[in-house]
Amino acid sequence: NVSDRKREALRTHFDLVTLTEDTVDPAEWGKNFPRQYDGYRRAVDTERTRYGGSEAFNRLDLDPRLKRIFAGHPFSLDYREERGHAYSLSDQDETERVKQRKQPGSCLHCHSSVMPAYRAQGGGDIFKGFELVSAMPFAEGRKLVSQPVSCVDCHDPANMQLRITRPAFLLGFRAYKLGQGVKDYDPNTMATRQEMRSLVCAQCHVEYYFAGDRRIVTYPWSKGLKVEEIESYYEEAGFSDWTHAETGAGVIKVQHPEFELWSQGIHARSGVACADCHMPYMREGALKVSDHHVRSPLLNIERACLACHPFPAAEMRARAELIQDRTARLLSRAEDALVDLINAIQRGQPGGSSSAQLAAARKLQRQAQLRVDFVNAENSMGFHAPQEAARILGEAIDFARQGQLALR
């Protein structure tokens, strides 16, 4: 047995197949890297945690207030708990947001191994291809891709290095770095390995919007990653995702700002990467491999947490859930305030309150909406940055209640 391990320790992997930028099928990669492929495939499991996990339950049934808050936006039709990478393409096909509403090709940017399509359409120029595919109707773009998020989206087939491929991230992060005074930032040449263990995720786990009628996926980061910095970006751009069906306010829909919230937390500050918790190392015989079953760390606490925290697994779960419970209660309080404001504006219209009052109330709904959604759409229920999440919700409550006051 020991002799096994001593031998294992010497063996690395064998190149059974040659991988190229066009090898999108993970099964092919699996032939060279069976351990990681086995993990990747387990991402079809569905197991639930108190606030997360990988069962695609319907969030609108769980919290009916969201139907009011999103009135008029596709999210009011269908909004589910997200699950593993292996589902990223099929879940997109199946959501009512796609079935009942026209969506652009932009959606594919983060849900499929889309780079070969960008390259083909752009005649080699991925940025050109990116713009062309984004502008297509979803159905048309969909024909160009076959795989969900997979190996080639995070790895260079030539040497297995982590690398960034997504145009929207390259552009958005460069703008962010420029705002910080760093010119022409390129993660593929300038980021450390530890940084890459988060940046590969930040290609997709971020807030975005579709700029212009060519629907280009854009990350609103040039002023910074904090909620108020993103807010002032949208103010300057004069952008709204949709007009609220019940109040007429121009509002923002926030999506999965995991990278942005994590950036404000103590783990990011301590250099703890997404992959440290979501893809912890596991020992396979004498080898250490990254667990490619990317999932909730609370389903894998021993490996995800105990390497750094010398406390029992049950205690670490309790700590995480205490943070999440606090966030969830405050989030619920903030949603109540926001719904009260929506009701007030509805009642206010059309007679009663002056147009100046209405404008003020709608502005405050916009500010509250952005903040409530920043925490609600973020998928760790505040864990990634506990105090920051609570701070944001405290402001959201203030804006929503001030909106009600503006109408009297």
Add this chain to the structure above:
Amino acid sequence: NVSDRKREALRTHFDLVTLTEDTVDPAEWGKNFPRQYDGYRRAVDTERTRYGGSEAFNRLDLDPRLKRIFAGHPFSLDYREERGHAYSLSDQDETERVKQRKQPGSCLHCHSSVMPAYRAQGGGDIFKGFELVSAMPFAEGRKLVSQPVSCVDCHDPANMQLRITRPAFLLGFRAYKLGQGVKDYDPNTMATRQEMRSLVCAQCHVEYYFAGDRRIVTYPWSKGLKVEEIESYYEEAGFSDWTHAETGAGVIKVQHPEFELWSQGIHARSGVACADCHMPYMREGALKVSDHHVRSPLLNIERACLACHPFPAAEMRARAELIQDRTARLLSRAEDALVDLINAIQRGQPGGSSSAQLAAARKLQRQAQLRVDFVNAENSMGFHAPQEAARILGEAIDFARQGQLALR
């Protein structure tokens, strides 16, 4: 030279004087324990940090909103930044809260080495003496004590063990433990050494009120240490510290709930005691001693933090100040909301709003006041439990704004 240091080390101390329960003068203790006495004496230094430190600046000038919030309470006359233990008695003598208002002997419970006085007055029974001295006018009780907080308040003169002496804590903590299902709790026999390193502090660094007209110092803990548990204690007791001069609301003044807030934080949960940070070990010659210059850890980061946190001192300061800045901004937002409510109730009176509306608004002022003050009166500006402090302020904002809405 080594041989000297070896000899110095092997004798931990000499009993030059015999210490008794009546030895209140720290200089006497200092003859046996010069190192600790030297530290204790340094507590007269005054050095400021961003939110704390030991300079007794006037908080009312710094934040005029507090005059409105405390209207009618002695705190609206004089409210200073606190400083070292050596000042605890003289600062009490000098505050306008004592000079301009009648105060009871109860005040001495935490500001002086009062136990000998309790024992004398009670004829040996400290609980009896405690009640008698509490009921006295301040001036009368003051004659019975000579020393500020000093050695005998934390140490057993017989063996230097940490021990609990304060009646209000013994009673309050027993009630708290009973609520947790533990009968007849006695810290002096049942607490571990590490717990004692916090409990000695919890004798005084806690929220309290004066029960009944005999003004007995009481800790409102029987339902728990969280803000809403303390609130429901006061509801049940039907207690108010004072009637707000501008609104007529019966409200609570919170004082220094360091122990209560710390209890909700990650450090408490990890077994990190008050003394770990506020009295870190320091090397004196060949000996390690506890730094008896009890003060802000941010004036002593190397020792207070770096033993546990492998980051540079500047980084640890930045982390603490980031937490405090977030808290301070949210606290300011909450104070604005509370002052708006106070204005609204004032304007509301006497005509306008119905008595039912006024009652509702006053109730909400009471709820908001308790929470704003819980964070403001606590002395770490949120550091002891960052997310909990933000959560409390978020609720405070909600209650204050709802109070304004109740009046329309």
Add this chain to the structure above:
Amino acid sequence: MILGRLHLLAGLAIGVMGGLSLFTFIYAQGFSYFSNDPAACANCHIMREQFDSWLKSSHHARAACNDCHTPHSLIPKYWTKAENGWNHSVKFTLQNFPEPIRIRPVNARKLRENCIACHLELTGDILHGATPGQQADCLHCHSGVGHGPRR
């Protein structure tokens, strides 16, 4: 009858496992437990991480594995080595231990005694201050001395 068979099976199992572990114990230079050479501990790749981190730690010039992890007085020292050596060999063979590896409370206690053994002078006063049977827990603040910070 049935009972008897069970005993036989159990006996067999123990025998086989014992044999295997003994093989491990020898092959993996389990006797390295009795040596003071840190490299000996690293014979198990399982110990590699601690070996590497010890090399970088503040103590590698001052203390080797056994200085911290086994009692300094002779009899207990070899008992601990035998006990741990056997435990670890068995677990290594069965691969049935929880990871990441954590020091067991019993070994953490021995560890603390070793801290004090070397640092008695320095810590005399803070030990003096302690409630009987409740020493300051060195690891509460210094868990990084042997292997650097956990992160």
